[in-house]
Amino acid sequence: MSSLLLSMSYFFSIMSVSADTLNIAVASNFVHTLKVLSADFRKQSGHQSRISSASTGKLYTQIQHGAPFDIFLAADEKRPDLLVAEGKAQPSSAYVYASGQLVFVSNIAPVETCQKVLISPDLRRLSIANPKIAPYGEAARQVLKNMGLWQQLEPRLVRGENIAQTLQFVSTRNAQAGFVAKSMLQMSKEIDTACTWVVPADMYSPIRQKMVVLKKAKDKIAVQAFLHYMQSVHAKDIIRAAGYDVI
Amino acid sequence: MFEPFILTAKLAALTTLILFVIGTPVAWWLANTKLKAKPVIEAVVALPIVLPPTVLGFYFLMLLSPQGWFGSWWVEVTGQTLTFSFSGLVIASVIYSFPFVVQPIQSAFESVGHDMIEAAYTLGAKPLDAFFTVAVPLAKRGFLTGGVLGFAHTLGEFGMVLMVGGNIPGETRVVSIAIYDHVEMLEYGQAHVMAGILLVFAFTAMLSMYVVNHNLKVKQ
Numbered sequence: 001m002s003s004l005l006l007s008m009s010y011f012f013s014i015m016s017v018s019a020d021t022l023n024i025a026v027a028s029n030f031v032h033t034l035k036v037l038s039a040d041f042r043k044q045s046g047h048q049s050r051i052s053s054a055s056t057g058k059l060y061t062q063i064q065h066g067a068p069f070d071i072f073l074a075a076d077e078k079r080p081d082l083l084v085a086e087g088k089a090q091p092s093s094a095y096v097y098a099s100g101q102l103v104f105v106s107n108i109a110p111v112e113t114c115q116k117v118l119i120s121p122d123l124r125r126l127s128i129a130n131p132k133i134a135p136y137g138e139a140a141r142q143v144l145k146n147m148g149l150w151q152q153l154e155p156r157l158v159r160g161e162n163i164a165q166t167l168q169f170v171s172t173r174n175a176q177a178g179f180v181a182k183s184m185l186q187m188s189k190e191i192d193t194a195c196t197w198v199v200p201a202d203m204y205s206p207i208r209q210k211m212v213v214l215k216k217a218k219d220k221i222a223v224q225a226f227l228h229y230m231q232s233v234h235a236k237d238i239i240r241a242a243g244y245d246v247i
Numbered sequence: 248m249f250e251p252f253i254l255t256a257k258l259a260a261l262t263t264l265i266l267f268v269i270g271t272p273v274a275w276w277l278a279n280t281k282l283k284a285k286p287v288i289e290a291v292v293a294l295p296i297v298l299p300p301t302v303l304g305f306y307f308l309m310l311l312s313p314q315g316w317f318g319s320w321w322v323e324v325t326g327q328t329l330t331f332s333f334s335g336l337v338i339a340s341v342i343y344s345f346p347f348v349v350q351p352i353q354s355a356f357e358s359v360g361h362d363m364i365e366a367a368y369t370l371g372a373k374p375l376d377a378f379f380t381v382a383v384p385l386a387k388r389g390f391l392t393g394g395v396l397g398f399a400h401t402l403g404e405f406g407m408v409l410m411v412g413g414n415i416p417g418e419t420r421v422v423s424i425a426i427y428d429h430v431e432m433l434e435y436g437q438a439h440v441m442a443g444i445l446l447v448f449a450f451t452a453m454l455s456m457y458v459v460n461h462n463l464k465v466k467q
Contacts, residue, residue: 057433058431061430061431125328125413132431132432133428133432158413159413159414159415160413161409172308172309173312174308174328174330174413175331
């Protein structure tokens, strides 16, 4: 019995030395992909991850107020850059891990092309992420402006507080269509839409998603390992397969 | 800046009004029924007090959606969808604030007791007459408490509106959501102003309720 206890305590002490738990804050659009990545990372390194997801804006505010995260995977460059400027994140750790692609999804079957749904009278509610908080929402706004449809559609907009809620409005059929992250469509199985349209990248400014290591976590071994892992070919393949561009 | 306040006041006032109309008979019935199933119904009425707003929000999202049974019926009748609309928020708020209006009125009716009503009957009052001229005035503290709590609780709604509102200015962007938005956008100045106004209002409402209630009690 005592030898069992001894071996158990030995086992746990080894674990605490070699395996760490990372606290990762991630923008909603990337959470599915991060789950795949962190499972893979754990297989390679033994390090666990605890994932918290919300809108980039909310996570930024939480970090500013001392939320205990080690790594922040944002949906934009602005918030990570701000954290670096404020001295809360490690400058050398800033890395664009993915570029997001915007996709239009519709529950209304298209007459010709999917984007024609945008001028359909059946489109009562168009779901976008709140442009003021969420980068994918801002991209959606730019697309609608480019198409000359912003004024016409603005009264019909519903604003998700993050990209996950934006898609949820469409998938529960409360909105007839919406602009979401391509990655979310590829990852969620419950989505069954009438048509989708991958918006050409030249219709909105690029959604460069940046990650940073927060200052107080910079000495964690697992953090450095994760940074390395994210820049590996293997990780990039996973990210690409999830519907992002990777440099 | 003030649009969310006007919208919120409209929502809370309409909700309270509707709750008086449908809550009063329910409260009266609950106060007087000898039905064995009374605790079951009381428990159902009390549910919104304990359920997280996310549970109600989730159910409303399903129920009020153009595909849901209630939402689709509403679309047929009015041509409007319920989610992301002011009408949808009113319906959701009525259920959300139901116990806060019904419970104080019910306990007020219970404390009026049957003797007074019986006395009115023997003096020849018709039931409805007795209800309005005897029971309601005697229960006015309950109505006051229920009204203030119903109104204030609707002001305090957040999680549910976040889930079924869709953040539409002038339609579903109530004060609590507007504050949340300002905080997210790091516009702390505006958030402070709005939060401050709400704080002062809530305190004033509670204070006047307790003061008036106390005075009524002393009189009685």
